[in-house]
Amino acid sequence: MNRSDKIFIGIVLIAALVLYGTMQWFVTSSTGADTVAVVSYRDKEVLRIDMSQNKNYTVQGTLGEVFIEVKDKAIRVEKETSPYHLCSIQGWVKYANVPIVCLPNHIVIIIENATEDPDGEDTQVK
Amino acid sequence: MNSKSKTRRLSLLTMLLAMSILLHMMEPSLPIPIPGVKLGLANILGLITFFMFSYKEMFNVNLMRVLIASLLRGIIFGTGFWLSLAGVLLSTLMVVVLRKTTRLSIIGLSVASATFHCLGQILVICFLNGTWLMVYWLPIMWLSAVPTGIITGTLAHQVLRRIMKGGYSV
Numbered sequence: 001m002n003r004s005d006k007i008f009i010g011i012v013l014i015a016a017l018v019l020y021g022t023m024q025w026f027v028t029s030s031t032g033a034d035t036v037a038v039v040s041y042r043d044k045e046v047l048r049i050d051m052s053q054n055k056n057y058t059v060q061g062t063l064g065e066v067f068i069e070v071k072d073k074a075i076r077v078e079k080e081t082s083p084y085h086l087c088s089i090q091g092w093v094k095y096a097n098v099p100i101v102c103l104p105n106h107i108v109i110i111i112e113n114a115t116e117d118p119d120g121e122d123t124q125v126k
Numbered sequence: 127m128n129s130k131s132k133t134r135r136l137s138l139l140t141m142l143l144a145m146s147i148l149l150h151m152m153e154p155s156l157p158i159p160i161p162g163v164k165l166g167l168a169n170i171l172g173l174i175t176f177f178m179f180s181y182k183e184m185f186n187v188n189l190m191r192v193l194i195a196s197l198l199r200g201i202i203f204g205t206g207f208w209l210s211l212a213g214v215l216l217s218t219l220m221v222v223v224l225r226k227t228t229r230l231s232i233i234g235l236s237v238a239s240a241t242f243h244c245l246g247q248i249l250v251i252c253f254l255n256g257t258w259l260m261v262y263w264l265p266i267m268w269l270s271a272v273p274t275g276i277i278t279g280t281l282a283h284q285v286l287r288r289i290m291k292g293g294y295s296v
Binding site: 043099 | 233256257264272
């Protein structure tokens, strides 16, 4: 390993850390107090979950049923049928915009802020 | 180039391709404790081809590897295939560019290859899922690309040191 190798490896590590820090800052700062989880199958919304209730849900994926669990404002895929089980290994997610993706099942779960789209705006009276 | 050395070249390239397909196919069955991380063993053969021949041969071997291995596994034109293809195209291109413009050794090139392989894959995942938020995985993949890149680079270096009789320029 020569000097330019070490410099290059350093650049990659720094870039990874900077990117990680930026993403972490972005997701924590963009998560509001009330959140909903949106579950999509093949880009179509199939389920909207209120994150304040501890409850279990089931949706139909491509390879079989996907079991979703909500607890203490965090969500996870509890059980699913796929070759590597990457989405259940991912574990609990509680921040907005951090997707849980189960590619073999074509299921994407993403947390959104419940107050992001205020309905009251068009009825505002001055 | 006479016909003897042409045949020799063809058979060498075919053997390199066969070995890279083999490594590509058997890699998922290797137990790695971290999910989603793989060593990228097939890339060793790509790098060896690059140093034994030139960038054209490396492009051929890498592209043919992805095509044939996907065909054999039955995932051709599926999601995994496009991820592999994007990763391999970007990483091969960047290895050639970095070799021309910098003084990276084979280990640095291997790390670069792993890094840009991840980048290419993430870009395609973002495109397929229609969300740029999959970039979230990139730092984790890059952190794992450094050790795996060093391992595969060292392996390629050791192989080249033994098979290139007149030595090779790192």
